[in-house]
Amino acid sequence: MSICRTSPPTALAALCVAAAMLPATALAAKPPAGRLLASNCYQCHGTNGRGPGFDDIAGKSARELYKDLKEFQSGEEGDGLMAAHARGYTDAQLMAIARYLARQR
Ligand code: HEC
Structure with a gap:
Protein backbone atom coordinates (compact mmCIF):
# COMPACT_ATOMS: atom_id res chain seq x y z
CA MET A 1 0.00 0.00 0.00
CA PRO A 31 -7.51 -21.39 0.87
CA PRO A 32 -5.37 -21.21 -2.28
CA ALA A 33 -6.91 -20.12 -5.56
CA GLY A 34 -6.94 -23.02 -8.02
CA ARG A 35 -6.32 -20.68 -10.89
CA LEU A 36 -3.04 -19.40 -9.46
CA LEU A 37 -1.83 -22.86 -8.46
CA ALA A 38 -2.77 -24.38 -11.82
CA SER A 39 -0.55 -21.86 -13.58
CA ASN A 40 2.39 -23.91 -12.24
CA CYS A 41 1.31 -26.73 -14.56
CA TYR A 42 1.21 -24.86 -17.85
CA GLN A 43 4.93 -24.79 -18.56
CA CYS A 44 4.75 -28.54 -19.17
CA HIS A 45 1.08 -29.08 -20.02
CA GLY A 46 0.58 -26.12 -22.35
CA THR A 47 -1.07 -22.77 -21.81
CA ASN A 48 -4.30 -23.28 -19.86
CA GLY A 49 -3.62 -27.01 -19.63
CA ARG A 50 -3.79 -27.80 -23.34
CA GLY A 51 -0.81 -28.72 -25.50
CA PRO A 52 1.67 -28.39 -27.00
CA GLY A 53 3.59 -30.22 -24.33
CA PHE A 54 2.74 -33.25 -22.25
CA ASP A 55 -0.81 -34.60 -21.87
CA ASP A 56 -3.75 -32.17 -21.86
CA ILE A 57 -4.98 -31.71 -18.32
CA ALA A 58 -7.79 -29.19 -18.80
CA GLY A 59 -11.38 -30.39 -18.92
CA LYS A 60 -10.87 -33.78 -17.28
CA SER A 61 -13.11 -34.38 -14.29
CA ALA A 62 -11.92 -32.99 -10.96
CA ARG A 63 -12.20 -36.45 -9.46
CA GLU A 64 -9.97 -38.01 -12.11
CA LEU A 65 -7.39 -35.22 -11.90
CA TYR A 66 -7.23 -35.40 -8.12
CA LYS A 67 -6.84 -39.18 -8.24
CA ASP A 68 -4.03 -38.87 -10.82
CA LEU A 69 -2.27 -36.24 -8.73
CA LYS A 70 -2.47 -38.34 -5.56
CA GLU A 71 -1.07 -41.32 -7.46
CA PHE A 72 1.82 -39.25 -8.77
CA GLN A 73 2.40 -37.86 -5.30
CA SER A 74 2.64 -41.31 -3.75
CA GLY A 75 4.92 -42.55 -6.53
CA GLU A 76 2.30 -45.15 -7.58
CA GLU A 77 2.19 -43.60 -11.07
CA GLY A 78 4.56 -41.85 -13.42
CA ASP A 79 8.26 -41.61 -14.05
CA GLY A 80 9.06 -39.33 -11.15
CA LEU A 81 8.71 -35.93 -12.81
CA MET A 82 5.09 -35.50 -11.78
CA ALA A 83 5.81 -37.02 -8.38
CA ALA A 84 8.44 -34.39 -7.74
CA HIS A 85 5.99 -31.70 -8.73
CA ALA A 86 2.90 -33.08 -6.98
CA ARG A 87 4.72 -33.62 -3.71
CA GLY A 88 4.86 -29.89 -3.10
CA TYR A 89 1.11 -29.51 -2.64
CA THR A 90 -1.29 -30.21 0.22
CA ASP A 91 -4.47 -32.24 -0.45
CA ALA A 92 -6.51 -29.02 -0.34
CA GLN A 93 -4.26 -27.44 -2.93
CA LEU A 94 -4.45 -30.48 -5.22
CA MET A 95 -8.23 -30.40 -4.92
CA ALA A 96 -8.29 -26.68 -5.75
CA ILE A 97 -6.12 -27.31 -8.82
CA ALA A 98 -8.27 -30.27 -9.93
CA ARG A 99 -11.50 -28.29 -9.52
CA TYR A 100 -10.11 -25.33 -11.43
CA LEU A 101 -8.76 -27.42 -14.33
CA ALA A 102 -12.01 -29.39 -14.59
CA ARG A 103 -13.87 -26.17 -15.28
CA GLN A 104 -11.58 -25.29 -18.23
CA ARG A 105 -13.13 -26.36 -21.52
C1 HEC B 1 8.08 -30.36 -15.16
C2 HEC B 1 6.98 -30.67 -16.06
C3 HEC B 1 5.61 -30.87 -15.45
C4 HEC B 1 4.91 -30.00 -14.64
C5 HEC B 1 5.32 -28.66 -14.11
C6 HEC B 1 3.61 -30.64 -14.43
N1 HEC B 1 3.54 -31.83 -15.07
FE1 HEC B 1 1.96 -33.09 -15.12
N2 HEC B 1 2.98 -34.40 -16.28
C7 HEC B 1 4.30 -34.23 -16.69
C8 HEC B 1 4.72 -35.40 -17.42
C9 HEC B 1 6.09 -35.62 -18.04
C10 HEC B 1 3.62 -36.29 -17.44
C11 HEC B 1 3.52 -37.68 -18.09
C12 HEC B 1 4.52 -38.62 -17.51
C13 HEC B 1 4.08 -39.36 -16.31
O1 HEC B 1 3.04 -40.06 -16.37
O2 HEC B 1 4.80 -39.27 -15.28
C14 HEC B 1 2.55 -35.63 -16.71
C15 HEC B 1 1.30 -36.18 -16.51
C16 HEC B 1 0.25 -35.55 -15.86
C17 HEC B 1 -1.09 -36.06 -15.71
C18 HEC B 1 -1.62 -37.38 -16.30
C19 HEC B 1 -2.26 -37.05 -17.60
C20 HEC B 1 -2.82 -38.25 -18.32
O3 HEC B 1 -3.66 -38.03 -19.21
O4 HEC B 1 -2.44 -39.37 -17.99
C21 HEC B 1 -1.80 -35.17 -15.00
C22 HEC B 1 -3.26 -35.26 -14.58
C23 HEC B 1 -0.92 -34.07 -14.68
N3 HEC B 1 0.33 -34.34 -15.22
C24 HEC B 1 -1.29 -32.97 -13.98
C25 HEC B 1 -0.43 -31.91 -13.66
C26 HEC B 1 -0.82 -30.81 -12.85
C27 HEC B 1 -2.21 -30.58 -12.27
C28 HEC B 1 0.28 -30.00 -12.74
C29 HEC B 1 0.41 -28.74 -11.94
C30 HEC B 1 0.09 -28.82 -10.54
C31 HEC B 1 1.35 -30.62 -13.50
N4 HEC B 1 0.88 -31.78 -14.04
C32 HEC B 1 2.61 -30.08 -13.65
C33 HEC B 1 5.09 -33.11 -16.49
C34 HEC B 1 4.75 -32.02 -15.71
Missing part, protein backbone atom coordinates in the same frame (compact mmCIF):
# COMPACT_ATOMS: atom_id res chain seq x y z
CA SER A 2 1.98 2.93 -1.28
CA ILE A 3 -0.14 5.47 0.56
CA CYS A 4 1.04 3.89 3.82
CA ARG A 5 4.65 4.57 2.89
CA THR A 6 4.13 8.34 2.48
CA SER A 7 2.63 10.18 5.43
CA PRO A 8 -1.03 9.20 5.63
CA PRO A 9 -3.69 11.29 7.40
CA THR A 10 -4.43 9.98 10.91
CA ALA A 11 -7.58 8.08 10.00
CA LEU A 12 -5.68 6.21 7.30
CA ALA A 13 -2.65 5.64 9.49
CA ALA A 14 -4.69 3.37 11.75
CA LEU A 15 -5.78 1.35 8.72
CA CYS A 16 -2.19 1.10 7.55
CA VAL A 17 -1.12 -0.32 10.90
CA ALA A 18 -3.99 -2.83 10.78
CA ALA A 19 -3.14 -3.81 7.20
CA ALA A 20 0.53 -4.28 8.07
CA MET A 21 -0.46 -6.69 10.85
CA LEU A 22 -2.79 -8.73 8.64
CA PRO A 23 -0.90 -10.50 5.84
CA ALA A 24 1.02 -13.29 7.57
CA THR A 25 -2.00 -14.82 9.29
CA ALA A 26 -4.76 -13.75 6.88
CA LEU A 27 -2.97 -15.00 3.77
CA ALA A 28 -1.83 -18.25 5.34
CA ALA A 29 -5.36 -19.10 6.43
CA LYS A 30 -6.97 -18.33 3.08
Whole structure:
Protein backbone atom coordinates (compact mmCIF):
# COMPACT_ATOMS: atom_id res chain seq x y z
CA MET A 1 0.00 0.00 0.00
CA SER A 2 1.98 2.93 -1.28
CA ILE A 3 -0.14 5.47 0.56
CA CYS A 4 1.04 3.89 3.82
CA ARG A 5 4.65 4.57 2.89
CA THR A 6 4.13 8.34 2.48
CA SER A 7 2.63 10.18 5.43
CA PRO A 8 -1.03 9.20 5.63
CA PRO A 9 -3.69 11.29 7.40
CA THR A 10 -4.43 9.98 10.91
CA ALA A 11 -7.58 8.08 10.00
CA LEU A 12 -5.68 6.21 7.30
CA ALA A 13 -2.65 5.64 9.49
CA ALA A 14 -4.69 3.37 11.75
CA LEU A 15 -5.78 1.35 8.72
CA CYS A 16 -2.19 1.10 7.55
CA VAL A 17 -1.12 -0.32 10.90
CA ALA A 18 -3.99 -2.83 10.78
CA ALA A 19 -3.14 -3.81 7.20
CA ALA A 20 0.53 -4.28 8.07
CA MET A 21 -0.46 -6.69 10.85
CA LEU A 22 -2.79 -8.73 8.64
CA PRO A 23 -0.90 -10.50 5.84
CA ALA A 24 1.02 -13.29 7.57
CA THR A 25 -2.00 -14.82 9.29
CA ALA A 26 -4.76 -13.75 6.88
CA LEU A 27 -2.97 -15.00 3.77
CA ALA A 28 -1.83 -18.25 5.34
CA ALA A 29 -5.36 -19.10 6.43
CA LYS A 30 -6.97 -18.33 3.08
CA PRO A 31 -7.51 -21.39 0.87
CA PRO A 32 -5.37 -21.21 -2.28
CA ALA A 33 -6.91 -20.12 -5.56
CA GLY A 34 -6.94 -23.02 -8.02
CA ARG A 35 -6.32 -20.68 -10.89
CA LEU A 36 -3.04 -19.40 -9.46
CA LEU A 37 -1.83 -22.86 -8.46
CA ALA A 38 -2.77 -24.38 -11.82
CA SER A 39 -0.55 -21.86 -13.58
CA ASN A 40 2.39 -23.91 -12.24
CA CYS A 41 1.31 -26.73 -14.56
CA TYR A 42 1.21 -24.86 -17.85
CA GLN A 43 4.93 -24.79 -18.56
CA CYS A 44 4.75 -28.54 -19.17
CA HIS A 45 1.08 -29.08 -20.02
CA GLY A 46 0.58 -26.12 -22.35
CA THR A 47 -1.07 -22.77 -21.81
CA ASN A 48 -4.30 -23.28 -19.86
CA GLY A 49 -3.62 -27.01 -19.63
CA ARG A 50 -3.79 -27.80 -23.34
CA GLY A 51 -0.81 -28.72 -25.50
CA PRO A 52 1.67 -28.39 -27.00
CA GLY A 53 3.59 -30.22 -24.33
CA PHE A 54 2.74 -33.25 -22.25
CA ASP A 55 -0.81 -34.60 -21.87
CA ASP A 56 -3.75 -32.17 -21.86
CA ILE A 57 -4.98 -31.71 -18.32
CA ALA A 58 -7.79 -29.19 -18.80
CA GLY A 59 -11.38 -30.39 -18.92
CA LYS A 60 -10.87 -33.78 -17.28
CA SER A 61 -13.11 -34.38 -14.29
CA ALA A 62 -11.92 -32.99 -10.96
CA ARG A 63 -12.20 -36.45 -9.46
CA GLU A 64 -9.97 -38.01 -12.11
CA LEU A 65 -7.39 -35.22 -11.90
CA TYR A 66 -7.23 -35.40 -8.12
CA LYS A 67 -6.84 -39.18 -8.24
CA ASP A 68 -4.03 -38.87 -10.82
CA LEU A 69 -2.27 -36.24 -8.73
CA LYS A 70 -2.47 -38.34 -5.56
CA GLU A 71 -1.07 -41.32 -7.46
CA PHE A 72 1.82 -39.25 -8.77
CA GLN A 73 2.40 -37.86 -5.30
CA SER A 74 2.64 -41.31 -3.75
CA GLY A 75 4.92 -42.55 -6.53
CA GLU A 76 2.30 -45.15 -7.58
CA GLU A 77 2.19 -43.60 -11.07
CA GLY A 78 4.56 -41.85 -13.42
CA ASP A 79 8.26 -41.61 -14.05
CA GLY A 80 9.06 -39.33 -11.15
CA LEU A 81 8.71 -35.93 -12.81
CA MET A 82 5.09 -35.50 -11.78
CA ALA A 83 5.81 -37.02 -8.38
CA ALA A 84 8.44 -34.39 -7.74
CA HIS A 85 5.99 -31.70 -8.73
CA ALA A 86 2.90 -33.08 -6.98
CA ARG A 87 4.72 -33.62 -3.71
CA GLY A 88 4.86 -29.89 -3.10
CA TYR A 89 1.11 -29.51 -2.64
CA THR A 90 -1.29 -30.21 0.22
CA ASP A 91 -4.47 -32.24 -0.45
CA ALA A 92 -6.51 -29.02 -0.34
CA GLN A 93 -4.26 -27.44 -2.93
CA LEU A 94 -4.45 -30.48 -5.22
CA MET A 95 -8.23 -30.40 -4.92
CA ALA A 96 -8.29 -26.68 -5.75
CA ILE A 97 -6.12 -27.31 -8.82
CA ALA A 98 -8.27 -30.27 -9.93
CA ARG A 99 -11.50 -28.29 -9.52
CA TYR A 100 -10.11 -25.33 -11.43
CA LEU A 101 -8.76 -27.42 -14.33
CA ALA A 102 -12.01 -29.39 -14.59
CA ARG A 103 -13.87 -26.17 -15.28
CA GLN A 104 -11.58 -25.29 -18.23
CA ARG A 105 -13.13 -26.36 -21.52
C1 HEC B 1 8.08 -30.36 -15.16
C2 HEC B 1 6.98 -30.67 -16.06
C3 HEC B 1 5.61 -30.87 -15.45
C4 HEC B 1 4.91 -30.00 -14.64
C5 HEC B 1 5.32 -28.66 -14.11
C6 HEC B 1 3.61 -30.64 -14.43
N1 HEC B 1 3.54 -31.83 -15.07
FE1 HEC B 1 1.96 -33.09 -15.12
N2 HEC B 1 2.98 -34.40 -16.28
C7 HEC B 1 4.30 -34.23 -16.69
C8 HEC B 1 4.72 -35.40 -17.42
C9 HEC B 1 6.09 -35.62 -18.04
C10 HEC B 1 3.62 -36.29 -17.44
C11 HEC B 1 3.52 -37.68 -18.09
C12 HEC B 1 4.52 -38.62 -17.51
C13 HEC B 1 4.08 -39.36 -16.31
O1 HEC B 1 3.04 -40.06 -16.37
O2 HEC B 1 4.80 -39.27 -15.28
C14 HEC B 1 2.55 -35.63 -16.71
C15 HEC B 1 1.30 -36.18 -16.51
C16 HEC B 1 0.25 -35.55 -15.86
C17 HEC B 1 -1.09 -36.06 -15.71
C18 HEC B 1 -1.62 -37.38 -16.30
C19 HEC B 1 -2.26 -37.05 -17.60
C20 HEC B 1 -2.82 -38.25 -18.32
O3 HEC B 1 -3.66 -38.03 -19.21
O4 HEC B 1 -2.44 -39.37 -17.99
C21 HEC B 1 -1.80 -35.17 -15.00
C22 HEC B 1 -3.26 -35.26 -14.58
C23 HEC B 1 -0.92 -34.07 -14.68
N3 HEC B 1 0.33 -34.34 -15.22
C24 HEC B 1 -1.29 -32.97 -13.98
C25 HEC B 1 -0.43 -31.91 -13.66
C26 HEC B 1 -0.82 -30.81 -12.85
C27 HEC B 1 -2.21 -30.58 -12.27
C28 HEC B 1 0.28 -30.00 -12.74
C29 HEC B 1 0.41 -28.74 -11.94
C30 HEC B 1 0.09 -28.82 -10.54
C31 HEC B 1 1.35 -30.62 -13.50
N4 HEC B 1 0.88 -31.78 -14.04
C32 HEC B 1 2.61 -30.08 -13.65
C33 HEC B 1 5.09 -33.11 -16.49
C34 HEC B 1 4.75 -32.02 -15.71
